[in-house]
Amino acid sequence: MKKLFILLISVASFISCSDPDEVTYSGNPTFVGFEQNVYNLRVPRDLSLTQDIKFASSSVSSVARTYNVTILSDVSDADPATYSIPTTFTIPANERFGILRVTATDNNLIDATVKKVVLKLSGLGEKETTDSEILSIFIYEFCPIVVSEFSGLFDAETWLRQGGSTHQIDGGTAENTLIIDDFFLDSNPDFVITYDDNNKVTFASRKTGRLYQGNDIYARMSTSSAQVSEIDACTGRITLWVEYYVPALNGTFGVMQEVFQKQ
Known part of the structure; x- marks a missing residue:
């Protein structure tokens, strides 16, 4: 048409x-x-x-x-x-x-x-x-994201941390960004995510702080159209589809669904 x-x-x-x-x-x-x-x-x-x-x-x-x-x-x-x-x-x-x-x-x-x-x-x-x-x-x-209302403590169930954890999430310094405090396991533990007007999320690839056979495990976005990271501001839920991989070994642990739910 x-x-x-x-x-x-x-x-x-x-x-x-x-x-x-x-x-x-x-x-x-x-x-x-x-x-x-x-x-x-x-x-x-x-x-x-x-x-x-x-x-x-x-x-x-x-x-x-x-x-x-x-x-x-x-x-x-x-x-x-x-x-x-x-x-x-x-x-x-x-x-x-x-x-x-x-x-x-x-x-x-x-x-x-x-x-x-x-x-x-x-x-x-x-x-x-x-x-x-x-x-x-x-x-x-x-529900559009209003940072002052959305920020707070979130409970998480993640592959990276092998179970449950709690994180403070606040607005980032750049526009349309959120910071998930103390998520990664290295000296730069904060996880910065960017959201668009549709509450879809993107994030940069980076080291996680975990090792596999002495090699760094990295995190990056899934490239599958069926695995889109997003924020549901109505329910206070963040769903991230993260692929954990080891570049040095040309291997991957697969794509994991990492969920953060506001308390």
């Missing part, structure tokens, strides 16, 4: 230099569609989030065009109390774009578990066609 939407935008940009025709359609089919077929609504805790979903047409009409959206309840598992979706939306007369406005609200009913609501488009004109009849919206709770 994205390629079609780009094409529609290009057509609209080209024709917008002239006044729209007073004819509803030409003899050719009119292509209509959503900008994307999938949307993710990350709802801040205790708040609401509104998403304007753009809908485009390859032609201009001299009258407004109204379309219907129906929730497919058999394949939707989001609580209806957590979202508001109109049953119709409109492309105004002499325009090529319309907006379907969707609002998701926490209501203490949303958590980090991803839920979805699936919509079906209908009400197309006789000469209209689309390749985006189904629209999926995923809803889940998202």
